Amino acid sequence: xxxxxxxxxxxxxxxxxxxxxxxxxxxxxxxxxxxxxxxxxxxxxxxxxxxxxxxxxxxxxxxxxxxxxxxxxxxxxxxxxxxx
Amino acid sequence: xxxxxxxxxxxxxxxxxxxxxxxxxxxxxxxxxxxxxxxxxxxxxxxxxxxxxxxxxxxxxxxxxxxxxxxxxxxxxxxxxxxxxxxxxxxxxxxxxxxxxxxxxxxxxxxxxxxxxxxxxxxxxxxxxxxxxxxxxxxxxxxxxxxxxxxxxxxxxxxxxxxxxxxxxxxxxxxxxxxxxxxxxxxxxxxxxxxxxxxxxxxxxxxxxxxxxxxxxxxxxxxxxxxxxxxxxxxxxxxxxxxxxxxxxxxxxxxxxxxxxxxxxxxxxxxxxxxxxxxxxxxxxxxxxxxxx
Numbered sequence: 001x002x003x004x005x006x007x008x009x010x011x012x013x014x015x016x017x018x019x020x021x022x023x024x025x026x027x028x029x030x031x032x033x034x035x036x037x038x039x040x041x042x043x044x045x046x047x048x049x050x051x052x053x054x055x056x057x058x059x060x061x062x063x064x065x066x067x068x069x070x071x072x073x074x075x076x077x078x079x080x081x082x083x084x
Numbered sequence: 085x086x087x088x089x090x091x092x093x094x095x096x097x098x099x100x101x102x103x104x105x106x107x108x109x110x111x112x113x114x115x116x117x118x119x120x121x122x123x124x125x126x127x128x129x130x131x132x133x134x135x136x137x138x139x140x141x142x143x144x145x146x147x148x149x150x151x152x153x154x155x156x157x158x159x160x161x162x163x164x165x166x167x168x169x170x171x172x173x174x175x176x177x178x179x180x181x182x183x184x185x186x187x188x189x190x191x192x193x194x195x196x197x198x199x200x201x202x203x204x205x206x207x208x209x210x211x212x213x214x215x216x217x218x219x220x221x222x223x224x225x226x227x228x229x230x231x232x233x234x235x236x237x238x239x240x241x242x243x244x245x246x247x248x249x250x251x252x253x254x255x256x257x258x259x260x261x262x263x264x265x266x267x268x269x270x271x272x273x274x275x276x277x278x279x280x281x282x283x284x285x286x287x288x289x290x291x292x293x294x295x296x297x298x299x300x301x302x303x304x305x306x307x308x309x310x311x312x313x314x315x316x317x318x319x320x321x322x323x324x325x326x327x328x329x330x331x332x333x334x335x336x337x338x339x340x341x342x343x344x345x346x347x348x349x350x351x352x353x354x355x356x357x358x359x360x361x362x363x364x365x366x367x368x369x370x371x372x373x374x375x376x377x
Contacts, residue, residue: 014211014255015211015214015290017212017213017214017215017216017290018212018216021216063165063169063170063173064165066166066169066202066209068201068208068209068255068256068257069209069211069255
């Protein structure tokens with residue numbers, strides 16, 4: 001069993017209204033010095049060992065992310081730890 | 085819907101048929117995805133206008149020989165992941181792509197527009213509304229000079245259609261925007277009631293350049309966020325009817341040109357409405373089609 005973590009984020013320059021609203025809320029709460037806050041998606045994928053990283057990349061490019069507005073980053077999780 | 089009632093709408097329905105010199109045999113296919121919720125409205129509007137309409141289920145690949153296709157609004161596949169992202173891979177979409185590639189008219193309304201962008205049949209993407217709110221209201225739209233086959237109103241005309249969406253904030257990169265401008269692919273812009281467009285401020289959803297509707301380079305594939313089907317039967321207005329009627333006028337003109345061409349060439353009548361006939365005003369732009377949308 002292989003595990004992958006996929007991070008999908010908006011491309012630079014794409015307005016992220018939810019991120020902007022959350023950032024403003026934090027500023028209102030007094031957290032100064034906050035420069036940028038962007039909200040993306042986090043996907044965990046478990047798959048058979050013979051699923052290659054290239055295939056996971058293809059899954060991202062084809063369906064999980066929209067290359068017009070989003071970038072993605074794939075991490076393979078080794079062992080049982082949460083963070084690679 | 086109000087079929088069978090005796091109110092004004094029904095009388096107008098009758099008038100519409102009388103004022104049309106003939107009842108059209110144009111046949112629209114209306115796609116139904118799990119979560120589509122405007123498909124019945126579209127069928128109602130089309131039948132009201134005197135056209136044939138039938139549903140095309142998302143997992144069939146046979147489009148039933150229809151002349152034009154409608155991808156209706158709704159929340160296909162729950163809008164999970166991104167609006168239209170999953171619907172794009174429905175079995176029917178391969179047929180839709182082939183249908184569009186053959187030059188037949190395809191319109192995507194609201195969620196249908198989102199599906200067309202996800203499928204790569206139209207450039208760009210629909211983002212969440214700038215102010216994070218679902219917007220349901222009537223909007224003024226300015227008709228732009230475009231190659232779109234779904235509209236034949238004079239550029240600069242105004243129409244009023246309702247919108248109802250949470251993700252209608254059109255976006256594309258600058259290069260794409262410039263190319264669409266140059267090729268006449270921007271079809272409708274949100275405008276103020278006085279008809280003025282003020283680049284970005286007239287769109288209630290934050291759409292780039294106030295864009296409400298775009299088409300592909302060939303002009304046969306059209307996507308828009310407003311709902312023409314909701315103002316087609318005269319009860320709330322009639323502006324939406326223009327779009328369906330314009331597509332039918334083009335189809336009929338093309339069929340006429342095609343059949344007279346066939347009579348000359350083969351002595352028989354080819355009643356098809358295939359694209360690429362001599363009578364089509366958009367033949368010139370078809371050859372310029374690139375694989376970029």
